[in-house]
Amino acid sequence: MIRLMVILAVLGYAAAASAGEACRKVQHLGDGYTVCTFDPAAEDIQIFQNDRSGKPYGSFRALENDLHQDRIYVRFAMNGGMYLDDQSPVGLFVENGRELKAINTNRGWGNFHLLPNGVFYLGSGKAGIMESKAFAASGIKPFYATQSGPMLVVNGKLHPSFLADSTSLKVRNGVGVAADGKVVFAISDGAVRFHDFATLFRDDLQCGNALFLDGSISSLDIPEWRRRDGLFPLGPIIAVTEMLPG
Template sequence: MTLRHRLSALALALSAFAPAAAGAGHHCRDVDHLSGTYTVCTFDPALEAMRIYGVPDGSREPATYGALRDRLRDDREALLFGMNAGMYHPDYSPVGLLVENGKERSPLNRADGRGNFFLKPNGVFFVGRGAAGVMETGAFAAARPEATYATQSGPMLVIDGAIHPRFLPQGDSLNIRNGVGILPDGRVAFAISRRPVRFHDFATLFRDHLGCRNALYLDGSISSLYAPEVRRNDRLAQMGTVVAVVGTLPY
């Protein structure tokens, strides 16, 4: 292949990673639901590499999208999508289960406590062998599905088609929120609100608008998104756990 042809091929490959105009992404779109607007990004775990990363062992620094991009680039990989994916302690270690590349880095947490993580039922988002799921913590513990990647968070938003029993339609707790649900065809839907919303409205987005029978809350005040195709890069976000969709960089 001539140098000219190699450069043309490289330019074509790089164009796959170029950001599209806002609202025109292949995976991401804006959705209006009740009183809020949400960015919803959907991916097929059978076709796209979906992973969950915690902070490196021994590190007391938060995870950031920039650091994860650099880490992936060393392996000739590209970060195509990212979202914060679970609650963490002050040292950025996960509050609950974290499975990364088949290794359990933090165990399942079934304890009682205060805060959103312990607003039971809470649950687990997991990925393994071309499929993904969201399960309530007790059901996950009983079934122990194969999970190459997993993160535990809470509360559950939708449990087997039912809205979490503690959510009130007129609740006054408003926050930017993000979460994950499984669509009827097995694809994974990630959503983040554009402005503060109540838990109940966020849960009905997954159940009534997206058709998810199970969905999990990932967090609130630290909610963030990395989605170049819609020109979204919350570069100041500091996280304990990140869910990522990864592609291969062209040579």
């Protein structure tokens, strides 16, 4: 009986850790994407910034190595928001219920300030994406949060600045929340325009709200697929983790 329980536990872990079900390849308007979907009510989605010494992780490998010390396995990870030269977040950052960086609603240059921007947040088994000023006024106290911009989809509508014929093409990644509450991550295989990336979330992935995380440095880590991007230093990292058995 004990042996059977151990076998079932191992099989259960293997099924939960499978990226085969969580991640898939998608085609949209002639471009390829990797899309991964996770349920915040059943899976451990976290946002990381600094290691136990207080320094930014900077890479998926560093995050994995650090978490392995506590027998925690990374199933999936993606760069999780824009950052400054010292790899600190540009905007709001909340980790383990502690606000480490205040929300940034200032106007400025670059994609982060292409308003409206927004906040991706997690808490009590639920996830959400909200325009930054609305989030600041909401009184929500998340367990994890990261701010980035621009918003891709706002309450079912595309960001007003996106053009269907834009010539600005870059690799891009982002996150959305579907109607069933599941979190949907996407990264383009090649260079795409904002408009097409946003319609992927709205039309194909059925996300009423979606947030751009970054472009050019967009990075993905799926250990089961033997993919671990590492060309660029990273700031915040969103990861889906699981405790190793034993």
